[in-house]
Amino acid sequence: MVTRRRFLKGSLAAGAVALLPWVPRVAEAATLRIRPSWSTFCASEMFPVYIEAIRTMQANLNSADPASWSYWVDVHKNFCPHRTAYFLAWHRGFLFRLEAQLRKVAGNSNLTLPYWDYYTNPVMPVEFTDPASPLYVLNRRNTDVTAALALDAFADSVVNFQSGLVNAFESTLESLPHNPVHNIIGGAMGSVTVSPRDPIFWLHHANVDRLWAAWVSAGNGRTMPPKSDTYWKGSFVYGAALPTMARTWAFDTLGLGYQYEDGSMPVALPAPPPPAPVSAVTMQAFSSTLPQALVMTLGSGQPLALDERSVTIKVPLDAAGRSTVRSLLLRQPAKGAPPAVNSSLRVVLDGVRLTPLGKEGGFFHKLYINLPTTPGLSQPESRYLLGTLGPFEITSMLNHERLHGGKMHADNDPVQLSFPITDALREIWPEQLEVLTISFVRMDNGTPRKGRVITVQELRVDASDPAAMPAM
Template identity: 30%
Template structure:
């Protein structure tokens, strides 16, 4: 398989590299990676003894053998995640994008393979841990991609409720960055480093496929030291790929300076072992960082001949901005048109319904009246968002939570294709560890599609909203202390 950049991609760089050169005087810029644009490919399409996986095995093995104080030591790389990684806020995606680039550079350094690019693991199309990450040996040598702390085996299949195509379609259809990628930290007023790990509200991408893959695998993958498991990096490449595809659809990441001007400093290393820093805005495009994905079609100059009329093999074309409607911006989460909240102290027990009712004034049709009022303020249709905040996580996070709306027959058997279903979420890392480092988590869900479905089914909600939680175990056996408490539910009209 050829790693190298195509001629047409190189032509496109003619427009990219001068712009980077002009910006080089800025105090903090992304590091220019020599060797052109590398392509991150689907691990399912790679040979086990092909160049990408061979180099990855070699790189992991050599990084594991480095002294503890070496900046390219494998454990030290994982400690960077333990000490700095943001979760549950809008720095989750840009920070991990820079982290992936830093690991690629380290592997190129220790192996001498300049062409290396990390593969990604598409758990939607291939919901089992890839074969390369199983087996004690490969080609007569210890398999450095095997992590023996995993609590699943090679036959385990991740449920579609958490990683299926319907989940990804919903994520890709989201037009607002803070609902797609997790929201700004609550109360953020500046770009001080302290905001890096403060809690916002997790969006669908983080709270569902990201968190659940970590939780299903457990072991190292269920902890702050999750990068010790080599499959971590392919898991996060897939999250990163989804962001790249979302962006390629013409979505706007954010224009807010609290995001764009935030600097990640003293956290990532170059190949010579020295630190490098970059702004969050430096991560919006992948090509200045030296890579692309095989599912994202980059714009290229016209080339005569049939090859310009055919999509590349194994590439799912992504519409360019000029071919789709502009992104729909909503009212920011921190300044809704209307907001109603209800505190809750009732623990959510496994396989039992926990309901949080919300009322909207004394009128018989309170919810409908507020919805109309918000519509008049905005001058166009509004979205209704549920924000579940101040959540006390379970001590054992082997639990997935289904969220429903106004379902008067809710039970553990009600399926996710029921019209009252809103979405699901999972936790990441042990409850005590999570709260100590990040504070209590929050989750955000768009209720608008559910309300539309209920209206179409002649179950229109007019008076109160009842947000319901149904916790279900992710795996059988073991410690079943899976109780958690949703501290507050807010309804935001955007």
């Protein structure tokens, strides 16, 4: 860990590398800047420089100019990959380009982006809640992101990197905590198309980038595709006013000339504030009939409305359905095949929409399959967790279809979301297959506004033959 004293002394030159716990692995880094934690950054001479640079960029109304704040909002809307490969690498380049622009606007080559380590302090820094500051934006729903945090991405079993592989860090980190932090804060942060408008976006993504670097450094079987791999061929785009960036530039932070004040993965979650939400690590006596939960049987075409309550959906299986599910679960996964080939069972949500209240954010739902009903059980939640659902996931899908499917969506158009369940069912192997239960567990700050936030036209379980699916 780089100490606060070392950072405050401004040890930015290559000669300071000897003071750090590791040295650059690549030759591109002529100097090594330190991206500090927010608390360190606020105590440094760079803090007022940063504030004025942001204020200047926000005052620039030319969205075609990289010196304007809106330029970066548009770049994220038009080029960012979510729910797909390069989510982490593209955003690393995005931060790197913005950081360079901040230095240019400030006229100070020592300025770096800080990060918000919400695993240490889950409450948004107070400087972002001052209405007189350029760090403040209207309509945030929450400033405490405790309910958004999880340790799933840092488990020893998560050894692969890129989306599309089993036990993949990139997709696991995107699902938790990346998306839920966006959802819990809400406001602009809850929508993929405008989230960079909120200055907390940049601290959030700097922390996501830091967690990626920490995962790589942790070793213990964790594997990145080597720089020579075809995965790194090609380039990233950051708007018409800036040159493209070779993907290899984002291979690690040291090649870009920076590292983080703290290079370690989180090992514990912050204590939840009262009233305590459901544990993000284990479940004690966690039932599919949660207190104040709705228990429903969803028929074909029957709509579902999600509000401030948790909901369990029962999906009955007839004799043919039970036979199909057992057959697919007993089939051996194809060795080395991407998960999509082996994930033959999926929960599909069709016609998903946000309500006006839902667009404000401040919440998300965790989706589980077959939560146990026996009191006293204690199992990792990852055994049952399928993913998360909130404003950011829905707007991400809308934007993904616009960018990659050529579909021009309005903000209230419906989308389809699917969640693979094959691996989870193989892991828990339910004794009874007459009914599958899908639980939507509401996560928020403990004092939610009441009302519908998400509507789903139809929930169904799809089964497909993996042998008939195309290889990816």
